[in-house]
Amino acid sequence: MASVAPLLARWPVVLELPVQWGEMDELGHVNNVIYLRWFETARMEYFRRAHLWDRVRTEGIGPILARSTIDYRLALSFPDDVRVAATVLKLGNTSITMGMRLRSRKHDRAIAAEGEAVLVMVEYATGRKVPLTPEMIAAIESLEATAADGGDQKADA
């Protein structure tokens, strides 16, 4: 059971995205599901960099989302730019717990939302759980370690 706890608070993946007008709902705020779309985008970029998505097309094995939690802190609106970051918080035999964080440029980079996601490695065709391989764990640890060198921009994502 690997642990990446020492790497907590590092954000190896940080993306910038513009808020789109059509992402606002009737209240004139970015709709709540858009925050989760952004979280997903950051996770997918993480998967890509950590080679967790490599077996999806070849073997039909990859992560699925089992649980998601989000705390909304700020109402956002167009125009704005958001910075969404992802990190791995915990590794199980077949599961990965990730943390996501969202910041808003218009609010002086204040935190607009924070969330966690539990992902499970499965064989998509059967739903059978598949253990994380040593290569996957090494790729995650390497990516998290890289974040340590990422300087202020990443550290404070």
Next chain:
Amino acid sequence: MASVAPLLARWPVVLELPVQWGEMDELGHVNNVIYLRWFETARMEYFRRAHLWDRVRTEGIGPILARSTIDYRLALSFPDDVRVAATVLKLGNTSITMGMRLRSRKHDRAIAAEGEAVLVMVEYATGRKVPLTPEMIAAIESLEATAADGGDQKADA
């Protein structure tokens, strides 16, 4: 070059969908892209019934959207139910022109939008155009002919 012109104004596929609150934008109206999501849903149901989607997974051959036009007639809002209909207007060697129509329950079934879509049969991996088969054309004609028997509800969709 088959023609289904005699069948024009028949609507073999008619779906009912509820408007969702989050589909409204800042102006308090259903956002313009949602209308096109509904049109797509009606087309996909048509593809399914006319067996145009059957070769997608086995051979990687199916329709792609080449061109889309929409005229917006009514601003919609939550709560409401819409009825979206699709028909085939024209068949080419490798292309299908479809018509879509949207009605709103809250506006006494008035037309909220009308559109057309040009679809081309391609091999997804290469982008190569693929001719419509006699079986596909027969399936479309059969589906359109069925609509003729569909009674008032479908006829006036």
Next chain:
Amino acid sequence: MASVAPLLARWPVVLELPVQWGEMDELGHVNNVIYLRWFETARMEYFRRAHLWDRVRTEGIGPILARSTIDYRLALSFPDDVRVAATVLKLGNTSITMGMRLRSRKHDRAIAAEGEAVLVMVEYATGRKVPLTPEMIAAIESLEATAADGGDQKADA
């Protein structure tokens, strides 16, 4: 501090929605954010029936989403119909905790997802928290009580 705990497991609001093809992502499953769009739709219908949305346009006072949790149980795909239900689990001075549940027709009405949402009544312009009024609490209790008479369809939503 009112409590609606005795009414737990009743589902006053139950909506049926068709799965749309474009709601599926690259894996051929309904994307995770769509489940939350459906949950939101059920909550909004609840707000509407319980008069929690009545002051939004007149006074700029209404619920905002503070926290959302979801457990994914089943991967869904087009075509299917889902039944999404909402209930109130707990009432605070200024907050409402709601439960949402999703069932799939294609999976014999098995539960596809369950979630909770914490909503806070605020004045949108200032973000100031606003207490639930006795009228709001009575409307919620009345709606929950009605659910008790809803018969099988609602009871097992």
Next chain:
Amino acid sequence: MASVAPLLARWPVVLELPVQWGEMDELGHVNNVIYLRWFETARMEYFRRAHLWDRVRTEGIGPILARSTIDYRLALSFPDDVRVAATVLKLGNTSITMGMRLRSRKHDRAIAAEGEAVLVMVEYATGRKVPLTPEMIAAIESLEATAADGGDQKADA
């Protein structure tokens, strides 16, 4: 009846956006409605810069989308970055015809889609058409003229 024809092919508004994984559909391509979301985003940025949105909150007067056309040229996929551009093609008494263009970084900035949109200035509450003011026309012409100085990046958007 003003005309901005001489300014055609200038792109005063050019935005960069990352493709998000969840914007792809079952075929592994960015879903067709996302292109129109991007077009809308470019138009809204144009409205903002040309002060066409200024009267929306104060007077309830602004543009609505009456007609939209799009030609799809390239299938896009995650990861990629798109550049979406908007310009005004024609001005009527109460209407504005805009052109939108989309380029993909992964495809060497080739054109992925082109479209046109007809917008009508209306009073939202009544639906009554409202003439473009001389100030609006001057703001559009000024924005288009600025584009002429925009150099290569904008000129070839």
